[in-house]
Every structure is written in C-alpha cells, then in structure tokens.
Amino acid sequence: MKPIRLPEPPSPTSRGVPDIFEVGFLGAFIRRAVVIGNGSPSSENQSLGLVRALGLADKHVLYRVTRPKGGINEWLHWLPVSFHKILYYLIKQIILLTSRRKKLSPLPSENGGHGLGLASVLEADVKHIVGMARDTFEKDGPLLVVASGRDTISIASSIRRLASQNVFVVQIQHPRSNLNRFDLVITPQHDYYPLTPHAQQQIPQFLRRWITPREPPDRHVVLTIGALHQIDSAALRSAASAWHDEFAPLPKPLLVVNIGGPTRNCRYGADLARQLSTFLLSVLASCGSVRISFSDRTPEKVSYIIAKELGNNPNVYIWDGLEPNPQMGHLAWADAFVVTADSVSLISEACSTGKPVYVMGAERCTWKLSEFHKSLRERGVVRPFTGSEDMSETWSYPPLNDTAEAARRVNEALAERGWRLRL
Structure with a gap:
C-alpha cells in the first residue's frame, strides 16, 4: 500500500499555504453568505449590493421574513412580525368559527408562513440557519449574514445570539436599539438626525426616550450618505x-x-x-x-x-x-x-x-x-x-461610493476577528 504523504509545513519563504493550514495560520475564511430580506426591493437591494461588493454575488442564499398580506393585514404592519402572524391567525380562526366552519388551521411557527396564504418563498428560519452555520463551520468556514429592514432585526439578532462563534452578522438600516446585538451595523447618517440639536427642538421632552437612535454611533456602526445598492x-x-x-x-x-x-x-x-x-x-x-x-x-x-x-x-x-x-x-x-x-x-x-x-x-x-x-x-x-x-x-x-466603503469596513471588522473573505 502506498503510504499517505501529508503536505509539508510552509517554509518562511513559501509563497503559498496549503489548505490544511489555512485556518490555523491565517484565521477562518468566509466563503458564503446568507441574505435575509423582508420582500421590499429597496431593502433587499441594499443587502445584495453589499454581498456583491464583497465578491459573494454567486455565493449567497436569499431568505425572507414574510408577513400576511391583504385586507386587515395592511393595518397590522406596525406590529412585530411574529405577533402580526399570531394575531392574524387568531382573527382568521374567529372568522372561520363564526362562519360555522369548525375546522381550525394549524398555528403557524414563529418564522414560518404555513396556513397564512403567503407566497411560496424560502422563509427565514432561525433554527435552520443556525444549524447550517454550526454544521458546516468546519468544512465551509464562518457564515456571513446580511439583513436589512425592520422585520429582519429579530431574526438576524437571534442568529448571532445562538451562533456567535460561527457567524458574522451585518444589519443594514438602524435597528433602533441595542446595536451590540450585531457584529456590524450599516446605516445612513441621516438616521442619527434625531440626536442633532435642531431635531431635539422638534421633539417634545416626553417623546425623546422613544425616538431612535438614543445614543451616538459607536465603533461598529458604519455611516453612509445614502442607501447601498448594486451599482458600480x-x-x-x-x-x-x-x-x-x-x-x-x-x-x-x-x-x-x-x-x-x-x-x-x-x-x-x-x-x-x-x-x-x-x-x-x-x-x-x-x-x-x-x-x-x-x-x-x-x-x-x-x-x-x-x-x-x-x-x-x-x-x-x-x-x-x-x-x-x-x-x-x-x-x-x-x-x-x-x-x-x-x-x-x-x-x-x-x-x-x-x-x-x-x-x-x-x-x-x-x-x-x-x-x-x-x-x-x-x-x-x-x-x-x-x-x-x-x-x-x-x-x-x-x-457616491457608499457600497464600496461599507464593504471595506466589513473586511476590516472581519480582520479584527481573525476572519477574512476567500473569493
């Protein structure tokens, strides 16, 4: 039997590093991304633009956080998405019962859309994405998660909380509070307008605690002039x-x-x-x-x-x-x-x-x-x-070059963690 020959360790003058030594010597490589959208073209375009600028345009999967639509749902969009789905389910059951149709529909899962008449999409599911990030970490490295829009905040922050060692989570648009729930937040400068002296003059004192953001941006907030996009x-x-x-x-x-x-x-x-x-x-x-x-x-x-x-x-x-x-x-x-x-x-x-x-x-x-x-x-x-x-x-x-600048800052933040993109 021919003996198995292991690759030689790299010499100080070596120009290349064998794959077997990549993680140990240079840190982990990010090879893929998950985009979490909310169905809004303008929001999803920002996430896709960042992924494209990072060189992962062909190496990402799009998930969506979806809401029931039509009728009374148009009045419920101000609610958190999970509560919206449960409330709509209850309203639907009341209508079914009062119309003498006794059979109840199954209660939808927290992230799923079953029983709500939603379009068939790849639904953002925290457990699924966390499991994928953990199970494939050794083979494929960390998972980059990019989310944009209010409805994606709870999903993205939950993924980071449950798999912080396996993911790098970027939230686009200001998440309103607790910025430390994300590895990086990318948001326009005008989102911080409520903190300016001029804006404070327009806000009654009793309302100021409810206006976000509540404090200046810290070091892991990237400020842009406008919106990210896919144009370069x-x-x-x-x-x-x-x-x-x-x-x-x-x-x-x-x-x-x-x-x-x-x-x-x-x-x-x-x-x-x-x-x-x-x-x-x-x-x-x-x-x-x-x-x-x-x-x-x-x-x-x-x-x-x-x-x-x-x-x-x-x-x-x-x-x-x-x-x-x-x-x-x-x-x-x-x-x-x-x-x-x-x-x-x-x-x-x-x-x-x-x-x-x-x-x-x-x-x-x-x-x-x-x-x-x-x-x-x-x-x-x-x-x-x-x-x-x-x-x-x-x-x-x-x-304006906001998307490229945001991508540069993502690379810097990854490097601080010992990670980098492998394209």
Whole structure:
C-alpha cells in the first residue's frame, strides 16, 4: 500500500499555504453568505449590493421574513412580525368559527408562513440557519449574514445570539436599539438626525426616550450618505453593452426621470405632478430624449397627470412597467437625471454615476429625509429641479461610493476577528 504523504509545513519563504493550514495560520475564511430580506426591493437591494461588493454575488442564499398580506393585514404592519402572524391567525380562526366552519388551521411557527396564504418563498428560519452555520463551520468556514429592514432585526439578532462563534452578522438600516446585538451595523447618517440639536427642538421632552437612535454611533456602526445598492462601474459597463441597441440611437442629451411616491416624511400628490410636468415641458427644448419611469408606489393620479401632459410628445417615452425593467440601461446611458425627493434608493443610485442629478420636491420633505437632501446639496451631488435648466450643459462630482466603503469596513471588522473573505 502506498503510504499517505501529508503536505509539508510552509517554509518562511513559501509563497503559498496549503489548505490544511489555512485556518490555523491565517484565521477562518468566509466563503458564503446568507441574505435575509423582508420582500421590499429597496431593502433587499441594499443587502445584495453589499454581498456583491464583497465578491459573494454567486455565493449567497436569499431568505425572507414574510408577513400576511391583504385586507386587515395592511393595518397590522406596525406590529412585530411574529405577533402580526399570531394575531392574524387568531382573527382568521374567529372568522372561520363564526362562519360555522369548525375546522381550525394549524398555528403557524414563529418564522414560518404555513396556513397564512403567503407566497411560496424560502422563509427565514432561525433554527435552520443556525444549524447550517454550526454544521458546516468546519468544512465551509464562518457564515456571513446580511439583513436589512425592520422585520429582519429579530431574526438576524437571534442568529448571532445562538451562533456567535460561527457567524458574522451585518444589519443594514438602524435597528433602533441595542446595536451590540450585531457584529456590524450599516446605516445612513441621516438616521442619527434625531440626536442633532435642531431635531431635539422638534421633539417634545416626553417623546425623546422613544425616538431612535438614543445614543451616538459607536465603533461598529458604519455611516453612509445614502442607501447601498448594486451599482458600480462594472455594472454600468455591462448595462451599457446590454442596452446599447435601445439607447444608443436616441437623440442626446438623454434625460431620465424617476418618479416614486409620497411617504410619511415627503408628502405630495397631484400638485407636484402638475409642477413636474410644467418643469419638464420647459426643459424639453434642451433635451434630445426624455425617458420617464414610475415606481410601484406612484399614485395613479400622479402617473395620469404626467402621462396626459407629456405622453404625446414624440421625444418622450414613458415606461409601461413591463419587463425588462430599463433602470440599469437608464443609469448607464442617461446624461442627466430628475428624481422625486421621496426615494433615497433611486437618488443614491443616480448619484453613483457622477452625472447631474436634479431633485424634485425636496422642500416638501421633513425630518431625517430633509437632512438627507441637505447633506447631498452641501456636497454638490444634487441640485433642485426648477425647470430653467439647460440639459445640454453638464456638471459632475465624485460619485457616491457608499457600497464600496461599507464593504471595506466589513473586511476590516472581519480582520479584527481573525476572519477574512476567500473569493
């Protein structure tokens, strides 16, 4: 029998290290990631953007924390997700009993969605993810967990509590309290607006203890300017190639208009739509082409006014909402952008291109969203849209690079723990 020959220990001058010595000499390697989402495209895009920037785009699994939807559920979204599911179950059973249907449905598990009429998704389950992290640690190394959004907080923090030696947990967006439940928190600077003297003047004394965050960021909090996303130079080059046939023939300059929808801190309606239409008609003379996109949140009255005022112009194209979504093509080929002030995500993506970004309706925003727009204006990244712009004139700025900076900080935090990514 041929004897088994073990690899020789690395010499001081050796350029490589055999796999058998990797953990012992250089610390553990992270080879895969788990993304925990809440079904919101803007939230999940942040997690996926970070995973992509870390080089794990093809080495991650997406789980979701889901809620029951429709009917009374739209009024229960302010509740913690587990309590929401139980309360909906009880309401459902009462309806079944009062309608003389005596058979009860099984009580859903804490993380599962059985019996709730939810879409079939890979449900985020703490026990499953913790078990996977522990069982595969020796073979595959630690597990990177990236979560974003309010509904993911309890799941991500539970995973870290139960498997702290096997996982590195990153929570995106401020988790409101107890930041030490996570290995790293990535959140925009404007989330800390409640701590500023100006914001304190707006908060009654008896409410201040309920406003988050309650203390300044510590060393394991990464502050960004805007939202994380998947846009970088490589993605833009790929999109430019993929959308070449559609966008290259368009007359220049190309103005892309992204319209979101009103939010609690940025309220508007038909009045803003009429104003935006007037401003766009004013700049058409200096535009070669205009492409307009609405989001899922755009009210019908807003999209109707825009379409009525601009839809018949031969130089204006309004995306009909059908796939494929042209957003990546817009980012790659646009010469300038107009974005409604409500969407931090859309503005952050546009500002990552270094091209002119005009914001519509920022004066209607309040609270921390107003602080976000103020920070962008002070950096020279955006300008208000007034309708008097000459779109043939251009200006630039250093592109926002929040996602790459966040990825760098994740790598630093991993190194402090003795871990690193292996791509």
